[in-house]
Amino acid sequence: MTARLGTAAGVERQLAEYRDLTYRALRRQLPTREPRRYLYDLITGQLSHVGKGLRPALCIATCRAFGGSIERALPSAVSIELLHNAFLVHDDIEDGSLYRRNEATLYVEQGIPIAINVGDAMNVLSIGSLIENIPILGADLSYRVFHEAQHLILQSVEGQALELGWTRDNVFELTEDDYLRMVLKKTCWYTSIHPCRIGALIGTSGTIDADRFNLFGFLLGAAFQIQDDILNLVGDEDQYGKEILGDIWEGKRTLILIHALRQCTDGERDELRRVFSVPREQRTERDVQWVFRLFERHASIEFARAALREMVQAALEEFDVAYRDAPAGADRDFIRQLIPLLGDRQV
Amino acid sequence: MTARLGTAAGVERQLAEYRDLTYRALRRQLPTREPRRYLYDLITGQLSHVGKGLRPALCIATCRAFGGSIERALPSAVSIELLHNAFLVHDDIEDGSLYRRNEATLYVEQGIPIAINVGDAMNVLSIGSLIENIPILGADLSYRVFHEAQHLILQSVEGQALELGWTRDNVFELTEDDYLRMVLKKTCWYTSIHPCRIGALIGTSGTIDADRFNLFGFLLGAAFQIQDDILNLVGDEDQYGKEILGDIWEGKRTLILIHALRQCTDGERDELRRVFSVPREQRTERDVQWVFRLFERHASIEFARAALREMVQAALEEFDVAYRDAPAGADRDFIRQLIPLLGDRQV
Numbered sequence: 193m194t195a196r197l198g199t200a201a202g203v204e205r206q207l208a209e210y211r212d213l214t215y216r217a218l219r220r221q222l223p224t225r226e227p228r229r230y231l232y233d234l235i236t237g238q239l240s241h242v243g244k245g246l247r248p249a250l251c252i253a254t255c256r257a258f259g260g261s262i263e264r265a266l267p268s269a270v271s272i273e274l275l276h277n278a279f280l281v282h283d284d285i286e287d288g289s290l291y292r293r294n295e296a297t298l299y300v301e302q303g304i305p306i307a308i309n310v311g312d313a314m315n316v317l318s319i320g321s322l323i324e325n326i327p328i329l330g331a332d333l334s335y336r337v338f339h340e341a342q343h344l345i346l347q348s349v350e351g352q353a354l355e356l357g358w359t360r361d362n363v364f365e366l367t368e369d370d371y372l373r374m375v376l377k378k379t380c381w382y383t384s385i386h387p388c389r390i391g392a393l394i395g396t397s398g399t400i401d402a403d404r405f406n407l408f409g410f411l412l413g414a415a416f417q418i419q420d421d422i423l424n425l426v427g428d429e430d431q432y433g434k435e436i437l438g439d440i441w442e443g444k445r446t447l448i449l450i451h452a453l454r455q456c457t458d459g460e461r462d463e464l465r466r467v468f469s470v471p472r473e474q475r476t477e478r479d480v481q482w483v484f485r486l487f488e489r490h491a492s493i494e495f496a497r498a499a500l501r502e503m504v505q506a507a508l509e510e511f512d513v514a515y516r517d518a519p520a521g522a523d524r525d526f527i528r529q530l531i532p533l534l535g536d537r538q539v
Numbered sequence: 540m541t542a543r544l545g546t547a548a549g550v551e552r553q554l555a556e557y558r559d560l561t562y563r564a565l566r567r568q569l570p571t572r573e574p575r576r577y578l579y580d581l582i583t584g585q586l587s588h589v590g591k592g593l594r595p596a597l598c599i600a601t602c603r604a605f606g607g608s609i610e611r612a613l614p615s616a617v618s619i620e621l622l623h624n625a626f627l628v629h630d631d632i633e634d635g636s637l638y639r640r641n642e643a644t645l646y647v648e649q650g651i652p653i654a655i656n657v658g659d660a661m662n663v664l665s666i667g668s669l670i671e672n673i674p675i676l677g678a679d680l681s682y683r684v685f686h687e688a689q690h691l692i693l694q695s696v697e698g699q700a701l702e703l704g705w706t707r708d709n710v711f712e713l714t715e716d717d718y719l720r721m722v723l724k725k726t727c728w729y730t731s732i733h734p735c736r737i738g739a740l741i742g743t744s745g746t747i748d749a750d751r752f753n754l755f756g757f758l759l760g761a762a763f764q765i766q767d768d769i770l771n772l773v774g775d776e777d778q779y780g781k782e783i784l785g786d787i788w789e790g791k792r793t794l795i796l797i798h799a800l801r802q803c804t805d806g807e808r809d810e811l812r813r814v815f816s817v818p819r820e821q822r823t824e825r826d827v828q829w830v831f832r833l834f835e836r837h838a839s840i841e842f843a844r845a846a847l848r849e850m851v852q853a854a855l856e857e858f859d860v861a862y863r864d865a866p867a868g869a870d871r872d873f874i875r876q877l878i879p880l881l882g883d884r885q886v
Contacts, residue, residue: 227697230704282659286652305633305703308655312629312662313696319666320689323682331678335670338685342667349660350574356652357577 203529206522210252210269211245213262218270221321234302234310235317238277241293244539246416246530247272247387253526254391254405257518264394267324268337272387274321275341278314279348279382281307286356287442288472293433333398337390340402344386351378359443362468364461366450368499372414374445380413388514400517408514411507415535418500421446423538425484425493431538440480443468447499448492449483455490504535550876553869557599557616558592560609565617568668581649581657582664585624588640591886593763593877594619594734600873601738601752604865611741614671615684619734621668622688625661626695626729628654633703634789635819640780680745684737687749691733698725706790709815711808713797715846719761721792727760735861747864755861758854762882765847768793770885772831772840778885787827790815794846795839796830802837851882 218239223232248269255265283289284297285304291297299307322341325334354374358366388405423432424439425448439446453461464486467479487493508531518524565586570579595616602612630636631644632651638644646654669688672681701721705713735752770779771786772795786793800808811833814826834840855878865871 223693227700227704231697231700282655286655303707304651306700306707308629308633309696309699309703313693313700315659315662316689316692316696320693323686323689326682331682335673335678339670342663342670345663346570346660346667349656349663350578352656353574353578353653353660356656357574360650360653 199529200533203526203533206526207245207249210249211242214245214248214269214273215242217266218273221270230306231310231313235314238281238298241295247276247383250384250387251391253523254388255395256523257515257521257527258392258395260395264328265391267321268390268394271318271321271341274314274318278311278318281311281314289438291435329394336393336398340386340390344381347377347381355445358445364453364465366445368447368450371445371447371450375414375417376410379417380410383416384413385409405514408507408510411503411510412531415500415503415507418447418496418503419535419537421448422493422496428538437480437484440483441472441475447496448487451492451495452487452490456486460486500535504532507531546876547880550873550880553873554592554596557596558589561592561595561616561620562589564613565620568617577653578657578660582661585628585645588642594623594730597731597734598738600870601735602742603870604862604868604874605739605742607742611675612738614668615737615741618665618668618688621661621665625658625665628658628661636785638782676741683740683745687733687737691728694724694728702792705792709812711800711812713792715797718792718794718797722761722764723757726764727757730763731760732756752861755854755857758850758857759878762847762850762854765794765843765850766882766884768795769840769843775885784827784831787830788819788822794843795834798839798842799834799837803833807833847882851879854878
């Protein structure tokens, strides 16, 4: 037990180190000119609540595991973290989310128009930081990373389109496969597949076949998302930083909802349809609590926990395939030890 | 008179030709895969109402005027037009605009969440089309264009931040200089400065000093925006395609409003402050009409018309500076003839 705790603490420390490195580089790159009040101060504010830094850490550690240096991975790591934060600003508007990292979301504080524009600015800053790659990686590899970034952003907006469409149109005819396909696009590409792909591309100077990371990244990202769905229901609000039961308020098609839809009676299904047929602001506390109890009644949270355990186990096995050419070392170990921790995270 | 009409018709024909070329290339590039209903069909729909195509035409014609070919300019022209359409989707949400090109705006039709996501997708497709430059222009010049695109997008979001902030906070302490600075960023960079800069860079294989187009592009873009402000008040709704008096409904800080604020009595100013202190949906037809009559009373529209004439005159003079090295020819003539037409446009 002491050994496991020791490992977990070591992984957390390494994660924090790569995250802090990334944020230091990222802050150096932010414009400090006008307009401050309606733009750059708001971006700085958004980036002052640092997240876990999972994406840049995966990128940097994979690069190092395959023989590259931190310096070569850093602009791409900065780009991913900026992109992630840009997504969050638009996501929160799209989902109607009220809290993020224990603060009011940007659009709640500043209004939707300014928040959309701040997200757009963070998006372009993210793509712009890839320009820094040119003198470090050369033209060919830099273009490769740029191309990878384009691909991941398209995957993300496609996944987001599915989720938003299902919620808006109150789509119920969804299977676990639909969920995983949506999560593959919405979460996995930018959270895990892309960071591993470009980390390995940079580490090997473009010689590796990056597709070998796709399945590993999918399993890891899916585990991450399923744990997010679970934490949203039963997490500790202070640690989680978002509104507990927010996904029910927002009508999200989580793995848990999809399981409950399959298990429930016709009467319960009709009631679910009624609850989710109105926009968020018309949903009542009573309805949201009823949905949560339905999840408990049909053991849907337990179902998600079991799916999560399977994803983590499969990710561990797939890790050995994806990282087979990476020599033993601290960064390879770090990524492997990260896998079960992500399935276990409370934050 | 026949000669002038003949010239105008020729310019319109050339504009349409470059526009159609651009849209053909643009449509070939759009993904046709899933998700269609919540994403790609909506993008196709947005792009089925073609605009004037001013930006790609400026880019292509400038490239040709400096010795380049259509083929070399086309990916960049496609990128600008896609970016323009992406901006419009987010702008309409940010401004609360109801109509565009005689149709309901996308967010009115599909809801804000899906519209934000469609705009994000169009943005990334726009940047992605710059990848097509690499085999045509080579790595160095392609990176230069990419860098230029980054710069222009940042300028645009900065200008947008100013406009949205002034509207949200009901800022009245604005001069014509503030207006022009905002328009320089919000409109001129992407409408005229950038298309001319990259057209000339591509046409001269990167040997020209692109800064020489900044003043010309500013004057042309400002003329374009001032005419837009005027058309919004007194244009023909069918031709203009947007809601007449929409800027008053939306509380926009136009040149006309800024002039009226300088001319009006203290009582009128207090009344203006009251009218613009509430969000759009609480504004009344009566209040909007009162503002319009105030503009008439203080000859603010006449003031804007005079400013527009000066901008057009200055743009004509600055054209000779910016295009001094471009040999006489059809594309050089086209751009020169476009200048007075833009100040005169009804669409």
